[in-house]
Amino acid sequence: MKTGLTIRALALVAAMMLAPLSAPLFAQQSPSGKNPTADSVNEEALFKQSPKIAGRITIPDGKAAVLEQPQGREWRGFHEGWMPWIGAFAILGMIILLGAFYFTKGRVMLEQNEHSGRKILRFNTFERFTHWMTATCFIILALTGLNYIFGKRLLMPLIGPDAFSAITQWSKYAHNFLAWPFIIGLCFMMAVWLADNIPNRVDWVWLKAGGGFFGDRHPSAGRFNAGQKIVFWVVIVGGLLMSMSGILLLFPFAALDINGMQTIQGIHAVIGVLFIAAMLAHIYIGSLGMEGAYDAMGSGEVDLAWASAHHDLWVEEQQAKTASGPQVPSRPLPAE
């Protein structure tokens, strides 16, 4: 045993003495001139393979395994370069457009033959509740959303960084939590109004006639005219896109990686400002732009003569319902 061990020890010593001659593995600069790190990864080559560099990490936070993602600078370029301009262009553009319309065409006034004194129920309590719940949430979501882009540029210089930070903190919570009643409101809207908003041939005729804006008589329309149907579908499609992208932002990195989060934030912001611009037009025509339009969503009742002029097919349908038999009408004419 002992001899065996000695022989092996001697062999090891001999091998160690010979090793530098035969294989200079550990020499700092090998005589062959070979770079011992030639196989090792380097930044430049990794960036040629993939736009970001990721590896393995020993902490539980998986997203920390991304070593470098220069796309962060691109997202910054979009968020600080393009986004404020897109937002300003969409929203100021719409305000200028509506202003121009108001000052050239003026309000769409009630006509003499649109006043009868008799009322017809246009939106019931639940429909008005749905509308105003969604609308209130939308306005707060819009203002707090714009605050992320324009707050530091417009509001902070006026009120100082501390007050602005406190407001923005509450804005963030409002934005994150009022998203849910907004989404519920969207679902209610689909439940109560989807059936009346399916596009049909009447809408095409209405659109070709310019919606009655440019003529003396109003083209035929059902419960909702083509313009209102467009607003409905803008709200539904825009709202669903905002909801889906928003939920992905509310649960960061649950479904997306860093580049996914950047992309979805950009989509949420761009659709957001376009949505706001579209809703400005809706708010205008529902209040200042058209006399009497607000009543439909305010008290829920409109003048029968106005309804007959603007939504003739709907009034006919409603009157047929009440006239034909003992069934309980879904939207009864209120007592006079």
Place this chain on the structure above:
Amino acid sequence: MARMKFLCDSDRCIECNACVTACKNEHEVPWGINRRRVVTIADGTPGERSISMACMHCTDAPCAAVCPTNCFYTTADAVVLHSKDLCIGCGYCFYACPFGAPQYPRVGNFGSRGKMDKCTYCSGGPEADLSEAEYVKYGANRLAEGKLPLCAEMCSTKALLAGDSDIIAQIYKERVIKRGYGSGAWGWKTAYRETVAI
């Protein structure tokens, strides 16, 4: 004034994670936050390399640009710091940071991330230097004591260098010339739009 930077010589980094531990200990960093981390690339292959990464204190920092409350500022030593009083925890800085430096105390569902925390280059925050308030929010202020960041100071292989850009670049250059190879200053191109020319 100095232009403070980090440089990780990946040919020397042995992934011991002592920089990570030293940072956590020095600043009493909350559980779950890693101001510094070691990422191993091509793990288990002959080309494997580990890089210690934290905030690189970028020139024209993207985090500062995207912050909706402008809570970031750059010190005279070119260190990028932020105010936890102004931070609202929106998470934008993490999307913008090329190095994954911003950290949040909580997961962040419903925007509940809490105040962002990141490497301060061991130089505290907007509070008075070496005050209790500064320590609680941002950790130790070694720069105010005339010391460099602890992660680099205690690095056993001196893979991680911290200090003035010109000085650490010079040290790295000398190393590369002497040993004949070097995989470069990781992240410098992204952070500073320049690299160490050898």
